[in-house]
Amino acid sequence: MELVERLLRGDKRAAAKAISLLEDYDKKAADVLGAIYPHTGKAHIIGITGPTGTGKSTLVFALAKEFRKRDKKVGIIAIDPTSPYTGGALLGDRIRMGNLTLDEGVFIRSMGTRGHAGGTSRATADVIKVLDAMGMQIIFAETAGAGQSEVDIARIAHTSIVVEMPGLGDDIQAMKAGILEIGDIFVVNKADLDGVDSTLANLSLAVEREKPSGWKPKMLLTVATEDKGITDLADLIEEHYDFLKESGTLETERVERAKEELRAALSQHLFLRVLERPELIGEFNNLVQMIAKKEMDPHSAAEKLLGLAGIA
Ligand SMILES: Nc1nc2c(ncn2[C@@H]2O[C@H](COP(=O)(O)OP(=O)(O)OP(=O)(O)O)[C@@H](O)[C@H]2O)c(=O)[nH]1
Ligand SMILES: [Mg+2]
Incomplete structure (x- = not known):
């Protein structure tokens, strides 16, 4: 299949076409997925979740630039975004994306999952496979809000990052049951604002508990708009992936998936x-x-x- 060949060579148009087939439930989609399947499983998949407006997109774009410096190809997916990255992207997001869209080593895509037959997790997993097969080595999947899709993404992602910001004390309490359990890394973004200490205190419970893999969740401050804390966060992301590999968790989770x-x-x-x-x-x-x-x-x-x- 010519489309698949181009996709596997990293052709962005072919990838976009394949994703459209998936979204349209086209009969060819199953063939594409079947053909690319052997070429998947190489990417490090990172879920980014947290309340609306905490700076997830800004962080993802800053991280994308950092990983480009580290010679990694970066895929970015926004799941059910309030404003899609492409097409009707808000001016703000476009400015934040900057030159990333022109970079051959970056592929950005928004996707809606409402109405997908297999639900969020299946639709997202399929799109991630396309990005993986086209050679994206780091894939960020951003979901807004605090619902089922977060938990679904956490199941697909190797590394889950929960993004908070100062002044969300009550929200954090409300989220404790669900999201706080899935985080491998907790980021308090907008650390330039007041109230950082109480946010850190609210999160401290979440980072005390070891994950079943033995990983102890980490907490980090960032100012995404000023690229502060971004290299540390990128280091932590790599550290977590190394941990998953060395502890054998990556392999166990592969079978589980x-x-x-x-x-x-x-x-x-x-x-x-x-x-x-x-x-x-x-x-x-x-x-x-x-x-x-x-x-x-x-x-x-x-x-x-x-x-x-x-x-x-
Ligand atoms: N002061 C400050 N503002 C920030 C920081 N990071 C992001 N912002 C601003 O916060 C606003 C929201 O940022 P986004 O990156 O769109 O947040 P988001 O979490 O992706 O939002 P949704 O996708 O709508 O949930 C924007 O106006 C950003 O410029 C930061 O570190 N400090
Ligand atoms: Mg966003």
């Missing part, structure tokens, strides 16, 4: 097998009604559909 990928693919294929039969779509809708009326439970209904599809 493969298992999840197969599980997801299996349920999707079973689903499609059922829905590709027109007569079963009617049955599917009947069963939905029955489940809603508590006349049948979802598991029995699933068994029934699999039986009708000749699978069970």
Whole structure:
């Protein structure tokens, strides 16, 4: 496939085209994913999460410039951004992106995941595979807000960075249960503003707890707009990746991810097998009604559909 060949050589247009196929549920998308699969798994994937406006995009662009200096190719994905990087990008983001878009070693993409059949994690994982296969060595995935997508990204990412800023005390409390558990690195950005100490104090609980891998989460101050703390943060990102490699966690997680990928693919294929039969779509809708009326439970209904599809 010519598209895949160009993609594997790092052609940005081919990558953009492949991502469009994925987003349009084009039949060719599965072939592209299949063809690039053996060429994935080389990139260091970094999830960037945290409340809106803490400076995640500014940080990502600053980090991208730093990793370019370290001769790494950098991919950037914004997931469900309030303002997409491309197309309708806010003037501010465009200024922050600067010359990065012209750099051959940088690929930036915004993606919406609402309405994606397999949900955020699948859509994001597929786009990340494209960036990985095209040779991006460091891939940043930014998600805004505090919801399910953060947790999904953390499962895909090797390194999870949670970005906070001074003056968000209550938000941090509210987020503790979810996001604070996933962070490998906690960044207090906008350290030029007042209230840094109380933010650090709020986060201190999160960094006391060792991760199951044995990694102790780290905390760092940055001023992304002035490139302060960026080299330290880049060092920490590399340190975490080295830790994952040396402790064997990277390999264990690779197998864990493969298992999840197969599980997801299996349920999707079973689903499609059922829905590709027109007569079963009617049955599917009947069963939905029955489940809603508590006349049948979802598991029995699933068994029934699999039986009708000749699978069970
Ligand atoms: N004072 C100060 N302002 C900053 C700093 N970093 C970013 N900002 C500003 O904060 C605003 C938000 O920055 P973004 O990078 O867009 O924040 P974000 O977290 O990506 O925002 P969303 O994607 O909307 O969640 C911008 O006006 C930035 O210029 C910083 O270190 N100090
Ligand atoms: Mg942003």
